[in-house]
Amino acid sequence: MYYRETGQNVSSYAEDRRMVPVREDRWIMWTFLAIMFFVVPFWANDYWLSAILIPIMVLSIATLGLNIATGYTGQLSLGSAGFMCFGAFTAFNLLFRVEWMNIWLAFLCAGIVAGLVGIIFGLPSLRIKGFYLLVSTLCAQFFAEWFFNAYPWFLNYTSSGVVALPPFHYRFLPFQDQIFDFFGLEKDYNAYVWRYLIALIVTVLLTVACKNMIRSSTGRNWMAVRDMDIAANVIGIPVGKTKLNAFFVSCFYTGIAGAMYSYCYIGNVDFMIYNLRRSFLIMFMLILGGLGSILGSFLGAIFVYCWPILVTRFGDAVFGGGTLDTAFVENNSKIIVGTIIVLLLIYEPMGFAGLWNTIKHRLRIWPFRT
């Protein structure tokens, strides 16, 4: 009774073009954003920020990036972590070497560099299709891992291969020092609150941008190419250009996610963490969340990231702390995740997003049944 689109008529084109057409959805969205921006930073402790909220946002953006290439344009990619690596290293080198650089510009450049690399590795998609394209993206993945290992300049010749990011890298406000002095705040710029806010702003901006791209001609072209590229070509969609811009946007998102992964989440730069396993993890998030759905990217990231934590917590609560072997937990959560993937593909091919839509639909017509 409280959630109905019935009777919400539009009377102008501006209203018709609204991003969120249902009034109740808008309320929910604004409330949610207000809580995320104004309540969470004051209320949440460092554990929640550093181990739950920030990684979820970062991984969601990475999943969204993969979603644009795989879910919306149908180009299979297993190189997400490689593109994240390019993003992270671009941001690090810019902030480290350029005096006047701020973190927003560095993230933007990280996205652009990763996007350009993405175009290079996406070029073969003009000629090859389907599974054969895996070669190109896997090549990107292994190339990234090798590249930053072979050229230590990018890591400022650190022998350990890991650089911890110092607080002065986090330049997110103009006149930051003066402002912090004025309000009498402590000058640890890499505190989790600031990292959280940076990640939140980037996440919101990128999500809104993605939503709008999807419902514009760009997104429609992507989906046409995904559904059948020959048919798309016949009706006059430039298939090659569409594929390449999908690769650019996809890797732009993934690159920014990589920069966020380093800056907001783990706080150091290290090419070892951007390995193939991470690419697969992002792939899982996408499959479980649902291909071709923005909400799905978030749900998938939340599930895959939180699942092992939940299992461990649950095990500790039931069997007492420390009795469960980590290998046991890991193996079983693998078995369960694998089962869930297969079951979802059989019963709900659209993933959690599809599940969510089904539930919503059922509730809407309740007490009647479909």
Added chain:
Amino acid sequence: MEVLTTILSQLATIFSTDPIGGMFTPFGMETLIAGMLSGIMYSLVGIGFVLIYKSSGVFNFAQGTMLLFAALTYVSLTERQVNPVMAFAITTVVMIIMGIIIERTVMRPLANQDLLSLFMATVGLNYFLEGLAQGTWDSAVHGLDLGIPSDPIFVADVARETFGWESPWFDILVSKFDGFAALTALIMVGGLYAFFQYTRTGLSLRAVSDDHMAAQAVGIPLSKIWAIVWAVTGVITFIVGLIWADRLSVSFTLTWAVLKGLPVILIGGLTSIPGCIVGGLIIGASEKLGEIYFAELFGGQGIEHWWAYLTALVFILIRPTGIFGEREIERV
């Protein structure tokens, strides 16, 4: 400009008979042959892939984990004092049962879905088997010695003693182990060829691989055929797993064998078993030659991970469905 000339002169050295950096020398020959033989190891992994892709259009990502699962089962059984022949038999049965179960629970409900969902399902299967293999047995590193000789043969000796030939080009070493792997591959491919060409089941398999629906329409039991394919693949995977395990030892790293097999089958074409062997030869040779002759161009070692994929990419750009792959005609 200067960089360009250096690179060009380096390239000129590589493609010459120069005894130090040239490719057309006995040492270069040895590298080439060693590479091709080690490529056969990759072909072995590829055969399982191709079998399943050919018959059901599924790109089976779980291949590497099936390999690990089989090898781990065998090793764990022998470590528990089961005699090797018995362990071999048990593992074979386990793999056959596993193939049938996979067909029942994963493939049959997903029949006629699009290829991407089927691929994703095997990714899920991969995760499941990974957990199952390591949960049932353990995740420690196990050694495995099947008694395959691994010492090298000096070709010049053989040539002199058997044929009486003398040439500096025979001064090369060939590993017996690689020879053994090549022989296994040959037998397997021969057997599969005969199976596909001369048996009734093989005929149905070819029909199914051509067109699922048409095959069903003429009365071929699709699910039975798929169960057979998955079971056969399971057994082949087990044998391949043993060979790989003998070389690498049984541990989680075995699953990465899949990543070595991937460029191989893509070069050869996803639907062709001979293509798989040719692809293995190409990838193996290119990997070894790249490591020895081209790594310096990129200012560092360890290029082999992406070099194989780059090679595959070049081949695929020339022939988008691999060397022997079937070219599909697409219609709107």
